[in-house]
Amino acid sequence: xxxxxxxxxxxxxxxxxxxxxxxxxxxxxxxxxxxxxxxxxxxxxxxxxxxxxxxxxxxxxxxxxxxxxxxxxxxxxxxxxxxxxxxxxxxxxxxxxxxxxxxxxxxxxxxx
Amino acid sequence: xxxxxxxxxxxxxxxxxxxxxxxxxxxxxxxxxxxxxxxxxxxxxxxxxxxxxxxxxxxxxxxxxxxxxxxxxxxxxxxxxxxxxxxxxxxxxxxxxxxxxxxxxxxxxxxxxxx
Numbered sequence: 101x102x103x104x105x106x107x108x109x110x111x112x113x114x115x116x117x118x119x120x121x122x123x124x125x126x127x128x129x130x131x132x133x134x135x136x137x138x139x140x141x142x143x144x145x146x147x148x149x150x151x152x153x154x155x156x157x158x159x160x161x162x163x164x165x166x167x168x169x170x171x172x173x174x175x176x177x178x179x180x181x182x183x184x185x186x187x188x189x190x191x192x193x194x195x196x197x198x199x200x201x202x203x204x205x206x207x208x209x210x211x212x
Numbered sequence: 213x214x215x216x217x218x219x220x221x222x223x224x225x226x227x228x229x230x231x232x233x234x235x236x237x238x239x240x241x242x243x244x245x246x247x248x249x250x251x252x253x254x255x256x257x258x259x260x261x262x263x264x265x266x267x268x269x270x271x272x273x274x275x276x277x278x279x280x281x282x283x284x285x286x287x288x289x290x291x292x293x294x295x296x297x298x299x300x301x302x303x304x305x306x307x308x309x310x311x312x313x314x315x316x317x318x319x320x321x322x323x324x325x326x327x
Binding site for chain 1: 243245254256260262301
């Protein structure tokens with residue numbers, strides 16, 4: 101079992117709609133969760149992170165965390181063509197050193 | 213504030229040759245990560261440093277890969293000898309510390325092609 105799992109996609113979303121991305125993790129003790137966006141040929145850039153159960157909003161992005169069910173999700177509201185990218189979920193392990201592990205990413209394609 | 217610097221941006225080598233990548237983290241960042249990202253996959257952690265000490269290298273192929281972070285600042289990742297399957301982007305990231313709410317920032321990466 102992979103430690104961080106994501107659907108690879110592609111997830112096709114009409115412009116203006118909501119994109120919903122999911123991520124599950126295996127280590128119940130994981131403490132914090134990060135969403136990165138990666139454009140083709142570029143390095144990952146941080147969108148937001150969450151470490152408390154519930155929702156966290158930042159602009160058009162909302163991260164949702166449910167530690168009991170071991171999943172974290174990202175919602176992108178009013179999707180734009182510029183949101184077309186691969187979205188990587190990263191989980192910081194509960195070990196002493198904060199090992200940061202990534203899922204394989206979900207490709208999102210926003211169609212005009 | 214300057215970001216994470218990596219060099220070179222691109223490298224093409226023949227199999228069995230050696231190669232080295234350099235990373236300069238954001239000033240003051242104690243944690244430094246090296247990731248390998250194969251096309252179509254997520255970043256795979258190779259090694260993590262806390263200051264100048266290795267805290268995780270469980271996925272580093274130690275028979276051919278080595279890394280160091282002298283003086284707790286710059287870091288070098290070396291591959292010797294390279295194999296075809298080492299073709300990937302090598303990403304360096306740094307974070308202020310190991311605590312749960314400290315995020316990691318990535319450099320532009322080095323794209324390695326082994327022919």
